[in-house]
Amino acid sequence: MTAPMQLRGLTVRYGEQLAVRDVSWSVPSGLVAIIGPNGAGKSTLLKAALGLIPHEGEALFFGQPLDAVRHRVGYLPQRQSVDWDFPATALDVVCMARQPRSRWWGRLPAAERAAARAALAEVGLQDLADRPIGQLSGGQQQRVFLARCLAQQADLLLMDEPLAAVDAATEREIIRVLRRLVEGGRSVVAVHHDLASVPHVFQHALMLNVRSVAAGPVAEVFTPETIVKTYGAPVAA
Numbered sequence: 001m002t003a004p005m006q007l008r009g010l011t012v013r014y015g016e017q018l019a020v021r022d023v024s025w026s027v028p029s030g031l032v033a034i035i036g037p038n039g040a041g042k043s044t045l046l047k048a049a050l051g052l053i054p055h056e057g058e059a060l061f062f063g064q065p066l067d068a069v070r071h072r073v074g075y076l077p078q079r080q081s082v083d084w085d086f087p088a089t090a091l092d093v094v095c096m097a098r099q100p101r102s103r104w105w106g107r108l109p110a111a112e113r114a115a116a117r118a119a120l121a122e123v124g125l126q127d128l129a130d131r132p133i134g135q136l137s138g139g140q141q142q143r144v145f146l147a148r149c150l151a152q153q154a155d156l157l158l159m160d161e162p163l164a165a166v167d168a169a170t171e172r173e174i175i176r177v178l179r180r181l182v183e184g185g186r187s188v189v190a191v192h193h194d195l196a197s198v199p200h201v202f203q204h205a206l207m208l209n210v211r212s213v214a215a216g217p218v219a220e221v222f223t224p225e226t227i228v229k230t231y232g233a234p235v236a237a
Helices: 042-049 090-095 110-122 138-152 168-183 195-201 224-231
Strands: 005-014 017-027 031-035 056-061 073-076 156-160 187-192 204-209 211-217
Touching (some): 005 042, 017 204, 031 042, 031 168, 042 156, 042 187, 073 138, 138 168, 187 195, 204 224
Antiparallel strands (some): 005 056
8 A cells, every 4th residue: 555655865954954864754544643842853844745845855645746646635834834814714715725626717616615614614613614814713723724624635634733722622623623534544644742642642653853763653652762762851741
């Protein structure tokens, strides 16, 4: 079975500084975490894999270059990287994922808008479809962008800290949606920072600190020993 994502010698440099060093990783299907300290290169790894920043090495998706299967790969950026003053409603944001399915000019067909509304309903925000995105809470904004990923109907979702700075109810809702996606045969790779929740949420993990420290099932690689190797000191988990 072809891996959803495969990295071969992925390296990112900022000037003379190595941000990611020679990471090779065959990503398994399921719910997968990228774990490491601040500055470890977690977000950089995702951006490099997606071709958003210059890098060395190669990233394949379902055995092919991204351009060949772009419709099968979704991306959820960090919330703070989004311009929340952009004049768009929650529905407008989700509809962006449906635009490639139709012509690029004119009003989106009713069927595509209905699919976008259905995605909002999946994350519990159907009643806020017409609310300007900037007027939503942080947790609601995160769920809107998750709905956009759902509307794309991608087979692989790459998410940059989807559970960061959200309330407990939003966290539960996002985890519920991610589990449902995986049960339906899709895969999720998420940058994650809360070590305590790793064993309860994820099936597999990459332990990263510029280079790959360990990768595999959470039960095997998320251990006190690898946490020390990754963070450089014991960390409560």
